[in-house]
Amino acid sequence: MVTAAPVKTKYEAVIGLETHCQLSTATKIFCSCSTEFGSEPNHNVCPICMGMPGVLPVLNETVLEYAVKAGTALNCKISDYSKFDRKQYFYPDLPKNYQVSQFDLPIAEHGWLEIELIDEDGNPNRKRIGITRLHMEEDAGKLVHGGSDRLSGSTHSLADYNRAGVPLAEIVSEPDIRTGQEAAEYAQEMRRILRYLGVCDGNMQEGSMRCDVNISVRPVGQAEFGTKVEIKNMNSFNAIGRAIDYEIERQIEVIESGGTIAQETRLWEEGSQRTISMRLKEGSSDYRYFPEPDLTPIEVPPEKLAQWKSELPELPAQKRHRYEADFGLSAYDVRNLTDDRAIAEFFEATLAAGAPAKQSANWIMGDITGYLKSEKLEIGAIALTPEALTELILLIENNTISSKIAKDLLPELLTQGGSPKALVEAKGLTQISDTSALDSLIDELLLAHPTELEQYRGGKTKLQGFFVGQLMKKTGGRADPKLANQLLLKKLAG
Numbered sequence: 001m002v003t004a005a006p007v008k009t010k011y012e013a014v015i016g017l018e019t020h021c022q023l024s025t026a027t028k029i030f031c032s033c034s035t036e037f038g039s040e041p042n043h044n045v046c047p048i049c050m051g052m053p054g055v056l057p058v059l060n061e062t063v064l065e066y067a068v069k070a071g072t073a074l075n076c077k078i079s080d081y082s083k084f085d086r087k088q089y090f091y092p093d094l095p096k097n098y099q100v101s102q103f104d105l106p107i108a109e110h111g112w113l114e115i116e117l118i119d120e121d122g123n124p125n126r127k128r129i130g131i132t133r134l135h136m137e138e139d140a141g142k143l144v145h146g147g148s149d150r151l152s153g154s155t156h157s158l159a160d161y162n163r164a165g166v167p168l169a170e171i172v173s174e175p176d177i178r179t180g181q182e183a184a185e186y187a188q189e190m191r192r193i194l195r196y197l198g199v200c201d202g203n204m205q206e207g208s209m210r211c212d213v214n215i216s217v218r219p220v221g222q223a224e225f226g227t228k229v230e231i232k233n234m235n236s237f238n239a240i241g242r243a244i245d246y247e248i249e250r251q252i253e254v255i256e257s258g259g260t261i262a263q264e265t266r267l268w269e270e271g272s273q274r275t276i277s278m279r280l281k282e283g284s285s286d287y288r289y290f291p292e293p294d295l296t297p298i299e300v301p302p303e304k305l306a307q308w309k310s311e312l313p314e315l316p317a318q319k320r321h322r323y324e325a326d327f328g329l330s331a332y333d334v335r336n337l338t339d340d341r342a343i344a345e346f347f348e349a350t351l352a353a354g355a356p357a358k359q360s361a362n363w364i365m366g367d368i369t370g371y372l373k374s375e376k377l378e379i380g381a382i383a384l385t386p387e388a389l390t391e392l393i394l395l396i397e398n399n400t401i402s403s404k405i406a407k408d409l410l411p412e413l414l415t416q417g418g419s420p421k422a423l424v425e426a427k428g429l430t431q432i433s434d435t436s437a438l439d440s441l442i443d444e445l446l447l448a449h450p451t452e453l454e455q456y457r458g459g460k461t462k463l464q465g466f467f468v469g470q471l472m473k474k475t476g477g478r479a480d481p482k483l484a485n486q487l488l489l490k491k492l493a494g
């Protein structure tokens, strides 16, 4: 083990994430306005989400269902009794001047999620990150600032309230994270879980998943935390990792040079790859929470709770463990296969149809994923069914076609669908694995290339590749490669 600690390991970072996830309900949390992204500004609004006096909000039950499902999937305890509170906050993006949120009695608490980091040797390292709480709240509207004052002289901002009242789940982690990589993986695993559940699309570019990071550093061995800095404005997992790594270095440098860390909010600047100060935090804000008088407390009926729990799919971590144990696939393969639920289910359907796991995994992660990426498609949009992929794999396995022919057929199967077996028959692509047929083809070949044959026999054995190529050309790629090679070597030797 390491005996003398290098300077950099004198400190450790303590990191927690607050993740705001827009729940993908069709309507807002307390009214029936649409949640559609990208509508005309102030198109999806009504007196309730515009905060008019005298209106009565009503909780959208699908929001509760999604929050309970997310909480359950994050191993949280679902509260028997929960309520909404008003968080006082005066800012033009929320016309009510308070946000309906949950304060002391959130819907879900005390959970965890498992992250998996794959080390250089390809082994998975697993770690549980605690989940402090998950609560429901309404999103605020969006301010569109009219350009820079200095450049354009513009002094106005525009308010779009389409987003006001869109349901959010805010998920707060325990400060269990230590590196940028762990934080990025935590956020990715969170998104996988929410997508598997179908409760949030996790689109960071459109802001439907937003992560704020709290980070401090302390000397290794010190129990109390250092001064906490908040970082905002990261809109990719990669940016989360890089922002944290930058901030750890920055804080260590400040401390090492005798300075003190200011308690502040910093923004990640993608262009310059650094964090910059946005505002200082003086103590904790006084939001003067009080119970929301217009909404009744939430008691989830036991039969609803049981039903929602029973509707949870197998989750990404469960799938990873099962795939590794049952199929002997590498941690890396397993992660790729389970990242997207639809792809995992496609894979499982090929197994159910009789495909060997490793071959199926290779086709899905190789050619099929390549096609999906280049065409920007989801796996549900291809014409190839899991049963047809299985048929294709089995045609290779039983030596009816070579894998080269299978690869050639794939584009047509992806776009047109149909049966690989029928296609092979219609096109006459069956593999030639008959010894006497191959023998006579090789004889013809050697006769046609006497010079190369002489050179080969004179010691230029590299020419084997030339003959293999000629044979494949002659047979339209249909020669059984293994058998053809054996026979060819024998004949070349004379």
Ligand SMILES: [Zn+2]
Pocket: 028, 031, 032, 033, 044, 045, 046, 047, 048, 049, 050, 165
């Ligand atoms: Zn509304």
